[in-house]
Amino acid sequence: MITIPQVVTIAGIDSSGGAGINADMKTFHNQKVCSATIVTGLTAQNNYGVQKILPTNKDFILAQFDSVFSDLEISAAKTGALFDTAQVEGVIQGLKKYKPKHLVVDPVMVAKGGAILLTKEAIDLIKDELLPLAELVTPNLEEAEVMTGYQITDENSLLNSLHDIQKLGAKNVLIKGGHGQGELVRDYLLLTDGSVSTYDSKRLLTERTHGTGDTLSSYITAHLAMGESLREIMPNAKAFISEAISKTIMVGHGHGPLNHWVNIND
Ligand SMILES: Nc1ncnc2c1ncn2[C@@H]1O[C@H](COP(=O)(O)OP(=O)(O)OP(=O)(O)O)[C@@H](O)[C@H]1O
Numbered sequence: 001m002i003t004i005p006q007v008v009t010i011a012g013i014d015s016s017g018g019a020g021i022n023a024d025m026k027t028f029h030n031q032k033v034c035s036a037t038i039v040t041g042l043t044a045q046n047n048y049g050v051q052k053i054l055p056t057n058k059d060f061i062l063a064q065f066d067s068v069f070s071d072l073e074i075s076a077a078k079t080g081a082l083f084d085t086a087q088v089e090g091v092i093q094g095l096k097k098y099k100p101k102h103l104v105v106d107p108v109m110v111a112k113g114g115a116i117l118l119t120k121e122a123i124d125l126i127k128d129e130l131l132p133l134a135e136l137v138t139p140n141l142e143e144a145e146v147m148t149g150y151q152i153t154d155e156n157s158l159l160n161s162l163h164d165i166q167k168l169g170a171k172n173v174l175i176k177g178g179h180g181q182g183e184l185v186r187d188y189l190l191l192t193d194g195s196v197s198t199y200d201s202k203r204l205l206t207e208r209t210h211g212t213g214d215t216l217s218s219y220i221t222a223h224l225a226m227g228e229s230l231r232e233i234m235p236n237a238k239a240f241i242s243e244a245i246s247k248t249i250m251v252g253h254g255h256g257p258l259n260h261w262v263n264i265n266d
């Protein structure tokens with residue numbers, strides 16, 4: 001018999017296959033963990049942007065929680081796109097009921113192409129009630145600004161943001177630098193013990209970066225489920241995302257999807 005870590009992604013489906021649950025499941029499969037899904041919505045989306053959203057309702061979200069958690073042995077969960085306040089309430093209720101050992105919150109707010117995925121009320125609820133449940137929250141630069149209410153203009157304001165987001169209740173905070181500038185992409189990780197580590201990689205000059213955030217947070221979730229620490233996971237997570245961006249697959253137009261077949265141990 002083979003035992004495989006089991007994880008769940010609580011997120012939306014991307015009709016073009018490159019982001020959201022689709023990216024999560026491909027990453028989980030690549031990293032050899034078994035994944036369940038709690039679907040928060042369907043998107044009519046492609047590599048140009050999001051054309052339409054059909055959110056699932058709170059009752060159906062809770063029904064999926066009951067189905068998944070009454071059967072599978074879930075050791076880690078991650079949240080991705082959540083679309084309205086009632087949904088966020090459902091997700092918080094489900095997480096409080098089933099208490100997965102590890103929870104990664106990816107506070108997806110804006111899709112590549114600029115579509116706003118979350119209302120202001122829902123963002124407040126995420127800050128007040130979802131972040132305190134999270135082992136790790138993974139905002140990009142804009143999402144960090146929305147959470148704190150001030151702009152990140154330099155390293156000082158970035159470090160302040162890390163601490164201010166931790167004060168909202170998340171144990172560990174990762175601010176991702178994909179939307180920054182310069183030759184390097186630098187991600188900043190603040191741990192519970194107050195230490196800050198930075199992770200650099202070469203900025204790959206491509207617009208084919210659909211689903212980078214989902215892929216990174218899924219990779220981390222998979223490895224938390226395997227019992228690794230964030231310090232152990234981060235260098236490999238960065239290597240994986242760089243490899244998945246650089247071994248370009250030509251699918252669709254615009255912000256094309258990543259290559260989820262890569263293996264950083266090759
Ligand atoms: N051009 C790039 N070259 C190398 N690494 C990148 C690049 N863009 C993003 N990354 C890496 O991908 C991960 C996700 O970062 P990013 O800031 O793009 O997140 P995100 O905005 O949440 O993604 P998404 O737009 O998919 O929601 C980070 O680890 C970041 O360092």
Ligand SMILES: Cc1ncc(CO)c(N)n1
Pocket residue numbers: 011012013014019020021043045080081108110111112210211212213214
């Ligand atoms: C469904 C969905 N979730 C997350 C993102 C962000 O990558 C997206 N574009 N679409």
